[in-house]
Amino acid sequence: MANAYDEFIKGIWKENPVFVQVLGMCPMLAVTNSAINAIAMGVATFFVLLGSSILVSLFKNLIPKQVRISSYIIIIATFVTVADYTLLALIPEVHKELGAFVPLIVVNCMILGRQEAFASKNSVGLAAADAVGTAIGFLFALFILGSVREILGNGSLFGISLFGPHFEPWVVMLLPPGGFIMLGLILLFFNWLTEKKESLIKNG
């Protein structure tokens, strides 16, 4: 049980897929212009990652080594199709804003990476724990980037205005360049945290 807990917790912070491993950047940057879009994307990815990790782990002895990547991709694509149609039925407005980026979860390298590196070698329970941890880490990163961009670019969070009518929005944050630059700055902050921790350990 402690083992599963370790796998779960490492994906959230120590091996955060976005801030530490820098994976899955395409959906990360494209949908984080508001907090609600970011969360919808994160939840869809959560579902796909958990489902495909469990399935890949169940079938790990049946899938021949030579065609494993294509099999994983087809499993992932099936779950993404389910997620796409579910979002369309439940929250059509958000689905419209996310647009082509829901189907593009298929080629999110983070998901394929977890199947190849973890789910195909471990038991179902461990694979599920790892998937949940990684997906929550991804959701966390999406939420941070989405809310920072929405607050700076629109002066609101979840569509609720924060600063009153006199706030001058920093529009570029909602546009593509803002996504690149803000993620760069967040990575910079994470580098700074890591370095500070290392120097603390070194100096006792």
Add this chain to the structure above:
Amino acid sequence: MDNLVWIFISALLVNNFVFFYFLGLCPFFGVSGKLETAFRLGVASTFVMLITALCTWFLNTYILLYAPYLRLISFIVVVASTVQLVEMIIKKFSPTLFRALGIYLPLITTNCAILGFAIFATNRGYGLVEGIIYALGAGGGFTLALILMAGLREENELSNVPNLMKGTAMSLIIAGILSLAFMGFSGLFSS
């Protein structure tokens, strides 16, 4: 005719796949270290996009009408097998080029720019000719972005960068500035 020119320029500059849609970022950051490899990867991706354009047009017109929920799965299978096919053709006819491209060739499968291209082309209802022009524009735009980034990063190798900024953080901020520059093109078709 005007429409085709618009599609091409729009995919190449205004709605550049990398700087506007954030597609193909993994190879964009991974392979943009050297100018030479960046250019070759761009050309190979453009070629795969062209073949994907043909296949998706065929699928959309004749098969997916009857089973729309199979769209995503069939597209990803098409992309994966096209990459495999291209790999075999290049290996057979030009072993030198095959060796030069190396690992980047199979990696095109997980390049979201290719699948993104197929989905965008379908969503906009492009026909065969429009799809091919769109593939050329999108592939050209992807190549252009890779070359620009590789050139800038080669220059940066020699400059003195603070330790914290090294690596991805630096590349992301450079990409942000490039993206800002590309936004200037959005006034091109205001009318």
